[in-house]
Amino acid sequence: MLLSVRNLQTHLHLRRGLLRAVDGVSLEVAEGETLGLVGESGSGKTMTGLSLLRLLPKGSGRIAGGSIQLDGQELTTLSEAQLARDIRGRRIAMIMQDPMTSLNPVFSIGDQVGSPLRNHDIARGTALRGAVVDVLRRVRLPSPGERLGDYPHQFSGGQRQRIVAAMAIGCTPRLLVADEPTTALDVTIQVQIINLLRTIQDDTGAGIILITHDLGVAASLCRRIAVMYAGQIVETGPVRAIYRSPSHPYTQALLAAIPRLGAKRGRLTAIAGQPPSLIDPPTGCRFAARCPSRMAKCAEAPPVVDLGDGHSASCWKLAS
Amino acid sequence: MRAEMFRGVPWLALLVLAAVGICAAGGEALLPFEPGELDLGAAFKPPAWISGDWASPLGADNLGRDILSRIMAGSRVSVIVAFYAILFSGGIGAVAGMVAGYFGGWVDTVLMRLIEIQQSVPAIALALILAAALEPGLPTVVLVIVLTYWAWYARIIRGEIMALKGRDYIAFARVAGVGTARIFLRHLLPNIFNTLVVLATLQVGQVILFEASLSFLGLGIQQPDISWGLMLADARQYITNAWWAITMPGIAIMLTCLASNIFGDWLRDRLDPHLRQL
Amino acid sequence: MLRLFGRRLLQGLFSIIGASIIIFVISRLSGDPIVMMLPNDAPLSAIEEMRRTLGLDRPLWAQYLIFIQHALVGDFGNSYRWKMPALQLIMDRLPATIELAVCGLLFSVAVAVPVGVMSAVNRGGWVDRVGRVFAMLGQAMPAFWVGLLLILLFAIQLNWLPAFGYGSASQFVLPAISLGWYPVAAQTRIVRSAMLDVLDSDHIRLSRALGTPERLIVWKYALRNAAIPLLTMLGVYFAAMLGGAFVVETIFAWPGVGRTVVEAVFARDFPVVQAGVMFTSILFVASNLLVDLSYGLVDPRIRDAR
Amino acid sequence: MSGPMLELDGVTKHYTTRRGVVRAVESVSLAVQPRSTMALVGESGCGKTTLARMILQLERPTAGAIRFEGQDVAAMRGAALQAYRREVMAVFQDPYSSLNPRLRVGTIIAEPVLAHERPSRAELDKRVAEVLDVVGLPATAARLYPHEFSGGQRQRIAIARALALRPRLMVLDEPVSALDVSIRAQILNLLADIQAEYGLTYLIIAHDLALVEHFSSDVAVIYLGCVAETGPTEQVFAQPRHPYTQALLAAVPLPDPDHVLSEAAALGEIASALDPPAGCRFHPRCPHAMDICRTTRPLAAGSPHITACHLPRTSLP
Amino acid sequence: MAQSLQRIAAAAVFSLPFLAHAQAPKPATGSLAVAFGAEATVLDPTHSSAGVDQYFFGQMFEQLVRTGPDLKRLNWLAETWSVQDAGGKPVIDIHLRKGVKFHNGDPLTSEDFEYAFKRQSDKKISIWTHLQAAVERFEIVDPLHFRLHFKEGDGSYVASDLTLWAMPKRYMEKVGDEAFERAPVGTGPWKFVSRSVKEEIRFEAFDDYWNAEQRPHVKNLTIKVIPEDLTRVAAFKTGAVDWIDAVPPAMTEEFKKLPGVVTASYVAPNNMYITMDSVTPESKFYDVRVRQALAHAINVDAIIKGVLFGQGQRYVEVGIGELGYDPDLKPYPYDPKKARELLKAAGYPNGFDTPCYNLTTPREPYQKEVGEAYFAYASAVGIRCKVVGMEYGTWISFGRRERQGYVDGLYSNMWGHGLPGDPGTPWAGHLHSYVPGKGWGATSTYSDPEMDALVEDLKREMDIPKREALIKKIARIKHERVAGGLTTYRPLVTFAWRDKVTFKPWPMAFWRSMQEIGLKQ
Secondary structure (H helix, E strand, O other): OOEEEEEEEEEEEEOOEEEEEEEEEEEEEOOOOEEEEEOOOOOOHHHHHHHHOOOOOOOOEEEEEEEEEEOOEEOOOOOHHHHHHHHEOOOEEEEOOOOOOOOOOOOOHHHHHHHHHHHOOOOOHHHHHHHHHHHHHHOOOOOHHHHOOOOHHHOOHHHHHHHHHHHHHOOOOOEEEEEOOOOOOOHHHHHHHHHHHHHHHHHHOOEEEEEEOOHHHHHHHOOEEEEEEOOEEEEEEEHHHHHHOOOOHHHHHHHHHOOOOOOOOOOOOOOOOOOOOOOOOOOOOOOHHHOOOOOHHHHOOOOEEEOOOOOEEEOHHHHO | OHHHHOOOOOHHHHHHHHHHHHHHHHHHHHOOOOOOOOOHHHOOOOOOOOOOOOOOOOOEOOOOOEHHHHHHHHHHHHHHHHHHHHHHHHHHHHHHHHHHHHHOHHHHHHHHHHHHHHHHOOHHHHHHHHHHHOOOOHHHHHHHHHHHHHHHHHHHHHHHHHHHHOOHHHHHHHHOOOOHHHHHHHHHHHHHHHHHHHHHHHHHHHHHHHHHHHHHOOOOOOOOOOOHHHHHHHHHHHOOOOHHHHHHHHHHHHHHHHHHHHHHHHHHHHHOHHHOOO | OHHHHHHHHHHHHHHHHHHHHHHHHHHHHOOOHHHHHOOOOOOHHHHHHHHHHOOOOOOHHHHHHHHHHHHHOOOOOEOOOOOOEHHHHHHHHHHHHHHHHHHHHHHHHHHHHHHHHHHHHOOOOHHHHHHHHHHHHHOOOOHHHHHHHHHHHHHHHOOOOOOOOOOOOHHHHHHHHHHHOOOHHHHHHHHHHHHHHHHOOHHHHHHHHOOOOHHHHHHHHHHHHHHHHHHHHHHHHHHHHHHHHHHHHHHOOOOOHHHHHHHHHHHOOHHHHHHHHHHHHHHHHHHHHHHHHHHHHHOHHHHHHO | OOOOOEEEEEEEEEEEEOOEEEEEEEEEEEEEOOOOEEEEEOOOOOOHHHHHHHHOOOOOOOEEEEEEOOEEOOOOOHHHHHHHHHHEEEEOOOOOOOOOOOOOHHHHHHHHHHHHOOOOHHHHHHHHHHHHHHOOOOHHHHHOOHHHOOHHHHHHHHHHHHHOOOOOEEEEEOOOOOOOHHHHHHHHHHHHHHHHHHOOEEEEEEOOHHHHHHHOOEEEEEEOOEEEEEEEHHHHHHOOOOHHHHHHHHHOOOOOOOOOOOOOOOOOOOOOOOOOOOOOOOHHHOOOOOHHHHHOOOOEEOOOOEEEOOOOHHHOO | OHHHHHOOOOOOOOEOOOOOOOOOOOOOOOEEEEEEOOOOOOOOHHHOOOHHHHHHHHHHOOEOEEEOOOOOEEEOOEEEEEEEEEOOEEEEEEEEOOOOEOOOOOEOOHHHHHHHHHHHOOOOOOOOHHHHOOEEEEEEEEOOEEEEEEOOOOHHHHHOOOOOEOOOHHHHHHHOHHHHHHOOOOOOOEEEEEEEOOOEEEEEEOOOOOOOOOOOEOOEEEEEEOOOHHHHHHHHHOOOOOEEOOOOHHHHHHHHHOOOEEEEEEEOOOOEEEEEOOOOOOOHHHOHHHHHHHHHHOOHHHHHHHOOOOOEEEOEOEOOOOOOOOOOOOOOOOOHHHHHHHHHHOOOOOOEEEEEEEEOOOOOOOHHHHHHHHHHHHHHHOEEEEEEEEOHHHHHHHOOHHHHOOOOOEEEEEOOOOOOOOOHHHHHHHOOOOOOOOOOOOOOOOOOHHHHHHHHHHHHOOOHHHHHHHHHHHHHHHHHHOOOOEEOEEEEEEEEEEOOEEEEEEOOOOOOEEEEEEEOO
């Protein structure tokens, strides 16, 4: 297994109290596989992604437990320097949500795309330029050779996201964490980036964790899906199983709550209430308060029920 | 909620400010001596812990006047100058900034040009000439500071208002037909209030220093009024005879400025974190 | 770019004219130079004649028009006291003041940038606290007091540095510190907060995620971003330095414009006051233009936007 | 049946900026029927928000007319304008910026009422409680400040505020795009209920095509300030005629693992409104672009399903 | 050296120094840097508008007559001169010294003085034309002999060392005024080298200087300008300069104790007094008893000791060394009881309130503090002062009759009598009653026909012994009536130099003349 996360606990020490952003997440990503981490804001999906690289908010964020193994190497015990040298950008790279802000406005893109290559000793000196042009070509940036001296503002949103992708894949990482890579883009551009990610995966064979709230994007790109709610994974499984036969009440409700193109007009099925606070989360099933098929048992933590074919969900309803 | 509100309050700074406030408000009643009272026999009496006595704990100046009494009396002038200077510069600046920021157009253009003109004349030069044109003294010092600082407020408030103007609640108020007066009073003013408070707090120190510089050049507060800047300027002639005469009011200035800046910093972090750069 | 430059130039010109009107009017209100120039026992007729010679009997607006007409060709009139062209008097002093202001500014930036960066990096730590208090001290002490204390300590007690004079590098040290300490606090705050913002930005997070060493992140990638707000304010700080020079020059016997103008104000030597203030205004406008132009060097967005 | 409630006739908006003239909206003509829901859909920067702001009289059109029940909105002054302000309300996108943080919810909701009427204290409280009840919030909410509510609840407050005067037209500017999926449905349902109960007309601005299809009765697809296609939602979505509409619809990823996206539907990226392409504004991205598209602006044709495209209608796929 | 001053008696005015021309002096070597507290503006004496200008031009230019270190008047560029009578009108007859050269080598002739006279009488150039107003005609007899013909007597002409400065006519006509200002040429001991305004002026000893005995003994002299007291002191203490001007009074004691440092104090040519309106009957000070009460109320000696650190010299109307100094004229003793009695007699048993204006810009050291002390003493006997501060510019026009009218209340004032001193001009200005447009009583607060006549006589009197007697007479009356202000003190100025420096102070430039300065061999 390329990446294996076991019982990850990530805490944020805030003024208001201890926020359990990620509370016992386990997941696996195989080589060449795309895992979709789907959830609403505050569900802990981004924190899970950041925990992999230990890029938590300075001062307040801390991995409190669990293990993260990349190709069998434990990452949680590595020093900050080792992480920076061997892991970040080298073996695990990241693409962030907003292409408008994830490039440094005052450095040329040649410098920025070249930076990981330099830092990880992939290319230096005269070879660097060629390497940068090459990687920009791989993300299909038009005429890359002429644009190395240009600055981010001279590119459109879609092109910038390509440049960000180029920065990420420069050192041919084994795992790519893409955090909402298309959310800030218009639909017609979104398609282009989705296709780019697909191409990258075909080229490099890297594993991808796609973090998104958009069930459509997840469906179009992922082989497996993990649904997060309130810091925990409530359901995980192959993409078809999740969309065709969702088992957890939350997954079901989520799919019912979105309007679908081409579907019949009618009343949407809303999920009542709001997600719980993660500072003092309820014991037992965290979705219980909003769940239409809530039972008395839900006051206790639900078991993970294996539904076969790598499909599992945490729910008392399924256990019985 | 309450505990949250007082978290990290710089108590020491507040204590200093409170002491200054009490000295200023207490007036004559608190003073150990009449601050203008001469006693040539006691000239350059050192502070109590050196070889003086506890009647004049901080010693006496060249005319034998009790330094502690003078510092306490001087606090009154500092507070009065700061109060009026801040009231008027803040008031004028806030109104100008609000009007220019909200209405934009030529009003804004005129204001911006005025601010630029104001900025291109060195404050001290303007102060000097103005103080020379009018009779130097407390009202002139206040006027000079107001003329210098209103633009500072106006610029910042204008920026704030322009940002606020883009807020949807202002847009909604206009859509709903809410009158301009009410938009100013209910939406704009309360939202710049914090900024004003922070700016005013930060200005205290600047006012005190400004007054000191003017007094140093001889155009600030005039006797028989006593101000810290004036004491400092006067005592520099005796710096090697009686270091305490120049050090004590200097420390008073330093502590007050530090305290008001620290308090202002804290207020800013509490009320208006986006003003961090000021 | 050129168009913008032209517009800024026009705005600057407008400011300078505005400033000249203000200075002209207020200084004329500030009293009569004649009584200062003539001996006490000069007869009234002599006073009247002097006033006529200097054109002080004309209405204010006429005096202003004459003034501006002459000023346009570089003639600010002769100093009443120095009997030499006011322009020359000011121009001769200007280099010393500019040098002092630049040194003061350099001192403040040289302190503010490292302190601001370290404060931001070690937010809430002791470096942050100590650095900010040091910076704040400058904002809490009158410049002339600092100057006197520095002379007392470094010139008289320790005899390390000269207390006065203009020329050698060591003579710049004490005046530059007295002048430059004041804005350190504000600059530190700008750098610190800009650094905090930048360090919290997506692109720095991405840099970090891609394994850029912390040293490079802070001193290369973040600092250049954080320098922009400081750079924006440098024109304003330069003006503040020019203003501060009025006080500091007196303490350190600095042969600059500030001292000349202060003395001219006391002597009601209008041509010198006007020329002096006009030139500090022009300097201010020019430095702001320079800052505007130099943004482009640091911020490519602005380079293109114009 | 009377005429449209709101009519846009050749509405144009140009801004002069330092960098040139931004042609944000170019000759837009639309008609909104009473009790219908008209959706303006398009990608970011297409001018849909500018259109909304002109309808709300926050900006004035450079050319063209906006008519509300036959009256020119731009010409309104004084009492007429105030009357218009009473009929038209808005709900904005960001529930955090649309409520003044320093006012209590009760005051916020009462504000439009107080701008037009002088009700007694008790009556005002009653009306505030009523609208709060309509949006599903308890009457006690009136005493709290906005920051004490979640995003979804704030959006309910914003709706209550817009509803307080019982307006006839409501402009909804991306009312749910800042909200989470599970909350979105609540708000959309609420808006639908309110429309049904009070007979409101909605003008909704959105970029989410699925939402538009679900929520609106009519739709106008906007590209770079121009209307590409407009008509009854069902018709437009079922038989999109404009290549841009087609591209948009093809690009939406469906929550269906078997759906295949096609990239070729729209080429390249959106041009800038600062220097829009001549002729048909979509032509640089259009897979069917012809010579005429590069030079001549296509006229709008058809009824009620209107398209602005040079392609012969018959040859359209 | 400081004590020498105390010994100076009434001036014996004429003395003719016998100067050896026999051997050429050996050229001076070495360099010296000194620091002044104030700076001259112009270098051409004719352009001068303030006494401080003498600090620089006084080193380069010379007059016909000069006062020596012992305050005796010496014939300087004039070998001999005398006041003669020509048909009822006075004439001053002058013979120039032979062999005097300008720095550029031109010999000094009568034409140079005629040129100086013309320039000084030219309103376009000079503000001192009134000093020449009484001169009718300048007559050149031969290159070394000329006469000044007067319309009427002008006592101040004699009192101010015959006012004319030796100006190099040929050189000036060649280069013009502006170039002259940048490279002045005189006959004095120091040759101009360079100047940087607000910074320094450099001189070089003039090898061909006519006076072989009284001359500098160092080649290069740099005068630095350092106005701030502490900075100037620091410059001296750190060795950047070896001689400083105006040691701050508070530091004089400390300086006297410094090893290897010589200090000396001299009386500055300024006379301090307190003015009050004695003309308007409504004025509280119209009554002579109130003025006398004030005179008894203020303890000037204590102020000199306490506030001025002894850096002041008490004077009564006329100072020591001045023409007409009268050792028998004693100040009113400090006697608050007497003061209260006088007030009571004048109808103010409970005293009264009055505004008191204090000059806050220090023209003289610690002047503001002295003012505060004056007013504190006055208040103590019942002349209750409401102190109002005045900045210099305001003060300058404050007492001027044609602008201000009479000011209610007390204000501190000053008008220098010069060095060695003659009160003729100041008395014309503040003792004579105000006559609009005539220059009489420009700042006067007093009016008395008897006094007016006496002051007018003094103005005309050119005969020194008669003049002296007249001054003594006026001083007595002035003192009795506390007329034209209550005289208090003359400030002292202290110089300090390292003992490797030899320095003999001459009163020119208020003791800052570098006539005799050098380095010990």
